[in-house]
Amino acid sequence: MNTKINKLRIVLTFLVVASLLGCSNVKKDSIPWVDLFDGKTLNGWSKIGGNANYKVENGAIVGVTVKNTPNTFLRSDNMYGDFILELDYKVDSTMNSGIQIRSNSFENYMNGRVHGYQVEIDPSDRAWSGGIYDEARRGWLNPLEGNEEAKKAFKQNDWNHYRIEAISDTIKTWVNGVPASYLIDDKTAEGFIGLQVHSIKDHQKEGTNIIWKNIRILTDSLEKYTTKSPLNPIVTKNNLTIDEAKKGWELLWDGKTTKGWKGAKLDAFPEKGWVIEDGVLSVLSSGGAESRAGGDIVTKSLFGDFELKVDFKLTPGANSGIKYYVDTEINKGPGSSIGLEYQILDDALHPDAKKGNHEGSRTVSSLYDLIQADVNKPINPIGEWNTAYIKSINNHIEHWLNGVKVLEYERKSPEYRKLVSESKYVKWHDFGELEKGQILLQDHGDLVSFRNVKIRSITKTAKE
Structure with a gap:
């Protein structure tokens, strides 16, 4: 009797082990590759x-x-x-x-x-x-x-x-x-x-x-x-890549503090209207009024020839801009500080897209009010990040959007000055012709966010 019981136990043990192994294989094979x-x-x-x-x-x-x-x-x-x-x-x-x-x-x-x-x-x-x-x-x-x-x-x-x-x-x-x-x-x-x-x-x-x-x-x-x-x-957000560091790029915003920036018409960074959260710098909405949330912010440093990269994210109907060769001593009254502007805009919903003295010159990535960006520019949907790139060397300037060049022009050239004479900037003497200026992120009263703000100053040696 004991022999039969032992044999039965062995058989049952074998069946249990086989069953467990079978379940294990089924579980493994059930991964939906x-x-x-x-x-x-x-x-x-x-x-x-x-x-x-x-x-x-x-x-x-x-x-x-x-x-x-x-x-x-x-x-x-x-x-x-x-x-x-x-x-x-x-x-x-x-x-x-x-x-x-x-x-x-x-x-x-x-x-x-x-x-x-x-x-x-x-x-x-x-x-x-x-x-x-x-x-x-x-x-x-x-x-x-x-x-x-x-x-x-x-x-x-x-x-x-x-x-x-x-x-x-x-x-x-x-x-x-x-x-x-x-x-x-x-x-x-x-x-x-x-x-x-x-x-x-x-x-x-x-x-x-x-x-x-x-x-x-x-x-x-x-x-x-x-x-x-x-x-x-x-983590790449608000950090330099290996190649950027080797080529002399610097963080223009550190992703955490207001260091290196101030209000365009203030001695310090605005106390309201701008927020830093999770490595993102955002200007808050104030109903679309220009420079009413916290006002424009500018770099404390001046830049001559440079390459600039900025990630930006729009909300529906939003308007903002990245300005360069800015002089905050010009236009101390209401409104934004004066400089050349890489337009940031929801072209589909904001009425500014259909305005301007030069057709299309107020659409996203255009040289605001002067030169229209390529109509086939690769813009990501509202709510997604886009990358603006501005290059200025020896007065030759290029605007890029998401890795694609969308316009170029020669600053200080007769053609450039003619465009200025036909624009809202005609009242500003030698508009956009500073040798060095500040970089500006615009408060136009709409919620717009920025990150990965990086700059590479171009020296005479580098240009040669």
Whole structure:
């Protein structure tokens, strides 16, 4: 009897263990992964950017280098915002490559050049595989300096596994299970995924392969499957990128205090009308009246030749501006201080878009009341961030919006002075012709927000 009971117990134990193992497998297999590559064809993918070749061999995508072509990408036809991506790849030790995520290609941006986040594939001695590079935009955002464990995780001439989590403003990467990058940045929320075949130089061998397989993505219930990273995050908001620091950029606003700024018609920063919250500087609404909330604010420093970058966010029907070569000693009465203005406006709802002595010259990114910006400018929807860029070197000035040049002109030229003579600025002698001036953020009575205010002063040596 005891023998039979023991046998029964063994059988029952076996069944319980098998059942538990089966449940474990079911749970594992229930993760809703979606394959982006069927192992047989390139269905769902398109080539873009260059002329390198892509083919399918032995259940993998093979990218093949060719000479005399720019970077080439095999991009997903679908666009992705928040996701977890996993894939395997093998790369020749002589080749740099990368995985594009949240990337885009627009006709008016560098003639369609692919741009966006790239998870680096770097078999060189630098060993920054898993780092995050901003292709055709800001350069390195999260290199692997100081992360020796991640640098050692990459395997030369062998298969490597990437895990990439892009959720909200956070991007995390792992190389063969080792945490590599942890970036907080909200420049782009959605785009395609791309497999890069880098351009090659004359001394490099044509026909070199980069191979990818087991490409799968997760877009549902991401909070259940996200992985904690032990790394300290790199935060880009109100900080300089590596490339900016190397090129001499400085923060014009530190993201926390009023240091370096004051009211345009005050000795100190306005006590009301402006707020700083979560790294964002906002001018409050006062019903659309000019300089009535807290008044314009200006830099305490003066700038001659410069490059200026400012992120701005509009609310419906809002009006504001970024002024440069400002002299606060001019127009001490009511209204805004005087200077050249990069217009910030909701073109669809604000009536100013249809006003001005020069048609369209009061629309967003225009030189206010003087020169209209390109009508095909890439403006993001109201409530989303846009980036203004102003460049002034040797009186040649350019306005850019979200990486696209929208106008240019020659300050102090006969053509410029003619435009001034036909505008509201005609009453101001030598308007906009200061050698140096302040930078101004305008209070036009509407809620408008600013962040990532950065400037690069151009010296005579740099210009030469």
